[in-house]
Amino acid sequence: MIRSDGEVVVDSPNGGIEGFPPIAEEGGTLRTFFVPKLCNHCEEAPCVQVCPVGATFITDDGAVLVDEEYCIGCGYCVQACPYGARWFDPEKHVARKCTFCYHRLAKGKVPACVEVCPTSARLFGEVGHRANPLARFLRFNEIQVLKPHLNTKPKVFYANLDGEVR
Amino acid sequence: MQGYIYPNEFELRWSLLIVLYPYLTGLVAGAFILASLARVFNVKEVEPTYRLALLTALAFLIVAPLPLLAHLGHPERSYEIFLTPNRKSAMAMFGFVYAWYLMVVLLLEIWFDYRRDFVLRAREATGPRKWFYYALTLGSTDISDRALGFDDKAGRWITIIGIPSAFLLHGYVGFIFGSVKANPWWSSVLMPVVFLFSAIVSGIALVLIIYIVATLFRGKKVDMGCADKLATFLFYAMVVDFSLEMLDFIHRLYESEESIEILSQLIEGRLFVSLIVLQVVLGTLVPLIWLGVVSPALSWRGTRKVPAEVRRLIYLGCALLVQVGIFSIRWNVVIGEQLFSKSLRGLTVYKAELLGVEGLLMAGAFVILPFIILWLLVKIMPPWVENELPAPPEA
Ligand code: SF4
Ligand code: SF4
Numbered sequence: 104m105i106r107s108d109g110e111v112v113v114d115s116p117n118g119g120i121e122g123f124p125p126i127a128e129e130g131g132t133l134r135t136f137f138v139p140k141l142c143n144h145c146e147e148a149p150c151v152q153v154c155p156v157g158a159t160f161i162t163d164d165g166a167v168l169v170d171e172e173y174c175i176g177c178g179y180c181v182q183a184c185p186y187g188a189r190w191f192d193p194e195k196h197v198a199r200k201c202t203f204c205y206h207r208l209a210k211g212k213v214p215a216c217v218e219v220c221p222t223s224a225r226l227f228g229e230v231g232h233r234a235n236p237l238a239r240f241l242r243f244n245e246i247q248v249l250k251p252h253l254n255t256k257p258k259v260f261y262a263n264l265d266g267e268v269r
Numbered sequence: 270m271q272g273y274i275y276p277n278e279f280e281l282r283w284s285l286l287i288v289l290y291p292y293l294t295g296l297v298a299g300a301f302i303l304a305s306l307a308r309v310f311n312v313k314e315v316e317p318t319y320r321l322a323l324l325t326a327l328a329f330l331i332v333a334p335l336p337l338l339a340h341l342g343h344p345e346r347s348y349e350i351f352l353t354p355n356r357k358s359a360m361a362m363f364g365f366v367y368a369w370y371l372m373v374v375l376l377l378e379i380w381f382d383y384r385r386d387f388v389l390r391a392r393e394a395t396g397p398r399k400w401f402y403y404a405l406t407l408g409s410t411d412i413s414d415r416a417l418g419f420d421d422k423a424g425r426w427i428t429i430i431g432i433p434s435a436f437l438l439h440g441y442v443g444f445i446f447g448s449v450k451a452n453p454w455w456s457s458v459l460m461p462v463v464f465l466f467s468a469i470v471s472g473i474a475l476v477l478i479i480y481i482v483a484t485l486f487r488g489k490k491v492d493m494g495c496a497d498k499l500a501t502f503l504f505y506a507m508v509v510d511f512s513l514e515m516l517d518f519i520h521r522l523y524e525s526e527e528s529i530e531i532l533s534q535l536i537e538g539r540l541f542v543s544l545i546v547l548q549v550v551l552g553t554l555v556p557l558i559w560l561g562v563v564s565p566a567l568s569w570r571g572t573r574k575v576p577a578e579v580r581r582l583i584y585l586g587c588a589l590l591v592q593v594g595i596f597s598i599r600w601n602v603v604i605g606e607q608l609f610s611k612s613l614r615g616l617t618v619y620k621a622e623l624l625g626v627e628g629l630l631m632a633g634a635f636v637i638l639p640f641i642i643l644w645l646l647v648k649i650m651p652p653w654v655e656n657e658l659p660a661p662p663e664a
Contacts, residue, residue, distance in 0.1 A: 111614070113612065113614050140275075149449070149450065149451055152357050152358065153357075153358050153359065153360065153449070154355055154358055155350050155354065155355055155358045155360040155361035155364075156346075156349040156350055156353055156354065156355060156358075156361065157353060157354075157355040157358075173346070173349065174342070174343065174346075175341050175342065175343045175344075175346045175347055175349060175350070176341050176342015176343045177340075177341055177342075177360065178282040178283060178340075178342075179358070179360050181282045182282065182283065182449055182451070182452065182606070182607075183449050183451050184451060184611075185450070185451035185452075185611060186611065187275035187610070187611045187612065191282055191342070195342075196342030196343055197342055197343070253450055253451070269527075269612050269614070
């Protein structure tokens with residue numbers, strides 16, 4: 104939310120599991136919006152670069168995954184991801200992240216978040232393909248990525264992203 | 270907590286143990302560089318600490334990777350770093366830098382330096398001790414002048430290789446942090462350089478502490494020529510180190526990038542005690558002033574004449590403060606980095622635990638352990654000048 108005086112307020116109480124209660128209004132609201140963030144499956148992924156044993160890798164089809172059998176749990180990748188997309192599994196003691204539902208992709212399905220989104224706000228497809236819905240969407244919308252100055256080349260694109268989003 | 274942080278930033282992934290790791294490694298590099306001063310640049314005054322500095326470096330080097338290991342989620346898989354390293358990873362390559370330094374530089378240099386002692390002790394001793402020292406000689410028991418001359422030359426060459434290696438060792442640790450572009454608090458080309466000079470500072474201070482304390486405990490007289498020289502070096506190293514840090518600081522302030530707001534909040538709030546009070550004032554400015562006044566760094570006899578006993582105490586106090594300061598540097602780098610969100614919109618807090626693998630007790634153990642190892646090393650290989658073994662009678 105951006106207040107009328109330009110101050111930005113960001114919140115996701117309890118990870119958003121219990122919904123989003125209205126923020127107490129002080130001095131009026133300029134704009135409000137909602138930005139879901141996930142692993143960007145960066146083409147030049149810092150997390151892949153820093154992993155000392157190569158447990159984090161990019162699949163041939165472009166997803167960035169962690170091999171849980173291989174990860175030594177050093178946490179370097181958690182530090183290196185500019186998007187805060189990685190977390191540490193307190194039980195398995197390895198790094199975890201969004202996999203684009205790789206188990207579903209392998210069966211030819213789309214990621215669960217794409218499938219269940221009631222307004223079809225999410226589109227999934229092969230990047231670089233010329234004639235899929237994703238390609239059409241990318242062509243006809245103004246597209247941004249997060250933190251472009253870090254040159255991570257994200258594969259998650261946002262349309263009409265607010266300038267305040269980092 | 271304050272502002273917005275990502276859910277995964279609530280808990281700090283790198284904790285106290287990771288603070289220890291650059292701290293200990295820095296002591297190694299610093300102690301070694303001090304030792305090289307005596308050897309390569311023939312600084313006669315600091316010779317009494319030459320062997321002590323080498324043994325200190327060894328003791329701390331043995332312990333340095335342990336906190337890292339203890340911190341891993343799966344320490345049992347750590348050998349994979351050597352078997353299947355990712356060549357692009359700064360951390361993976363550190364394993365090799367470390368191994369090179371331990372095996373090729375430090376152990377070899379100590380061995381060449383002590384070989385004559387080992388041989389003489391093996392000759393004198395009886396029973397298992399004899400065998401122990403004999404084993405340490407690795408079977409080469411020739412101590413003719415020619416052989417010793419070779420030892421000396423070899424040791425010299427190793428030191429010459431060792432200096433860049435020590436630079437590499439700690440510069441590399443700085444690189445592990447400085448190369449993380451995701452984090453504006455770390456990402457800086459100056460990081461390795463700052464790490465290096467702070468390492469030299471901490472190493473000299475450590476050897477100074479150990480030297481003074483150990484000498485007093487042994488009931489011997491502190492060689493003030495040596496202590497003065499160490500204090501002088503400490504002063505110079507601190508001046509360089511502090512200027513570099515200020516340079517980094519001014520540079521950031523002037524560039525004033527997107528992250529400046531959250532970083533200044535960080536410094537004014539969460540890091541105020543550890544950065545301003547401990548690191549800058551107590552850890553740097555206070556010892557700098559004291560050393561400047563009493564040590565011969567600025568003028569030949571010291572700016573103020575102070576009796577030796579008092580000077581000794583001041584040196585000791587300064588060196589201890591410097592350790593506090595350097596530890597704070599490492600703390601501010603490692604913990605400070607994780608206190609603000611990568612969304613640059615909020616700050617979190619760090620709560621150290623007392624028990625457990627990442628706790629204070631464990632960290633304390635890792636700090637004490639090198640001193641125990643050092644004590645053992647000193648027992649086996651006395652580094653003191655008066656223990657120099659006399660040349661054996663010609664047979
Ligand atoms: S968003 Fe983070 S975790 Fe995902 S690929 Fe990029 S750097 Fe790696
Ligand atoms: S935590 Fe695991 S995946 Fe991440 S860098 Fe370390 S070994 Fe690689």
